[in-house]
Amino acid sequence: MKPSPAPRALFAGLPFAVAALVTTAVHTALRDRLPDPMATHFPGSGPPDGFSSPRSFLVVGLLVLIGTGVLFVVAAVWQRLGGARSTVVLGWGTAGLLGSVSVSVLRVNAAVGDARDVRMPWWHLAVAAAVAVVVGGVGWLLTRGWPRAGAVGDATGGTSLALREGERAVWVRQAGSWPLALIGAVLIAAGLVATVLGGWWGLVLAVAGVASLAFGRVQVTVGPGGLVVAQSGLPWPRVRIPLEQVESASRRTISPLGDFGGWGYRIRPGATGVVLRAGEALVVRRTGGREFAVTVDDAGTAAALLNSLVARKDGPC
Structure with missing residues (x-):
């Protein structure tokens, strides 16, 4: 059905x-x-x-x-x-x-x-x-007759980069969401005003604002260690997928609502993701079959590098 x-x-x-x-x-x-x-x-x-x-x-x-x-x-x-x-x-x-x-x-x-x-x-x-x-x-x-969740986004073929023997390469990009940044700024301002006026709950608003600013921007790194998605400036939380757990990578077009039902760190059948906006994303298919997606610019280069590193993961990186 x-x-x-x-x-x-x-x-x-x-x-x-x-x-x-x-x-x-x-x-x-x-x-x-x-x-x-x-x-x-x-x-x-x-x-x-x-x-x-x-x-x-x-x-x-x-x-x-x-x-x-x-x-x-x-x-x-x-x-x-x-x-x-x-x-x-x-x-x-x-x-x-x-x-x-x-x-x-x-x-x-x-x-x-x-x-x-x-x-x-x-x-x-x-x-x-x-x-x-x-x-x-x-x-x-x-709803048991409804189709199961399929692949994340509109898939494109995975490519790879030509790396010479012994050559090392690292790809790093920042990805952010201006709506989350705006919400964070508003919450911090409202929290400070409420705190000055004597409302203890203003501190809660301020903390929520700081969290929105922090979680609204991530750093995506692809290198010999695999894929790492970390909150900018924070040691935790972070997502790390080592090369041993990567089956393939590709650049895809993500719809936050269509593919994950919203924005932020998302979990759905068969996939997880850090979804900060619509558009291109790096999608990693893990060896267990699940997929991980992160929306970031120049995702095609990141996918190609990750595929190349996976292809020679048994040799020097």
């Missing part, structure tokens, strides 16, 4: 619609027993520390479900067929989790007369996790 964009959109959005209907039905059934305001945030085993009116809780919950559902629908439609199945299954599990948590909040509030006495037992969260697994499994079963 090769579903067109319309069925993919239906499959991706259906569980969120069902979760919204179930949440609304439970809210309607318990409406007369819900305290006003009701408890909506639970820090742990202690008393709640967040409250809202029952109506506000329902409206916000439905907006979260609908907004999340729209994101999964867009991702499923834009992705290639193989990757769309993973997105749909993840969406089904997410809808099950969100819907189950919303129902639990309504039920624990309806069981008491005063919102300050509400507690969220741990087993409610365990049930929510179980519901997510079951609903995700249903999504997996319903």
Whole structure:
């Protein structure tokens, strides 16, 4: 079965619609027993520390479900067929989790007369996790006829460089994402302002901004040691694929949504990748069959050098 964009959109959005209907039905059934305001945030085993009116809780919950559902629908439609199945299954599990948590909040509030006495037992969260697994499994079963994820990107033939005996060569390039850099700068600025105004959470924003700046730029190196992708200026995290684990390399054209369902460090069936933008990428096929992709300029030269190094890996590099 090769579903067109319309069925993919239906499959991706259906569980969120069902979760919204179930949440609304439970809210309607318990409406007369819900305290006003009701408890909506639970820090742990202690008393709640967040409250809202029952109506506000329902409206916000439905907006979260609908907004999340729209994101999964867009991702499923834009992705290639193989990757769309993973997105749909993840969406089904997410809808099950969100819907189950919303129902639990309504039920624990309806069981008491005063919102300050509400507690969220741990087993409610365990049930929510179980519901997510079951609903995700249903999504997996319903899409089992969809094509499996194929090769990353639009493949081009792999080439190699002519290296003389004993000649050594290293290829190094920087790759970055200006949207991540912009987001990082905004978060740092907002965090500093919030910290000055007395908000401790401003430090969280600032740290998130620094992380966005750091992870938004990587250095890609191809040499006798294989392929290394490292965060610029940071010793960790990094990806290293030694020559012994490389089967072949090629330059391909990557679509972040189409091939990986988004940007950043991505994992999908049969492949992982550091995807900072659309366009050309170095794609390495590992000896185990999995592929690794990193979006970077001049990827053709990097692939050719890596193929040459692999071809003579048993000799001097």
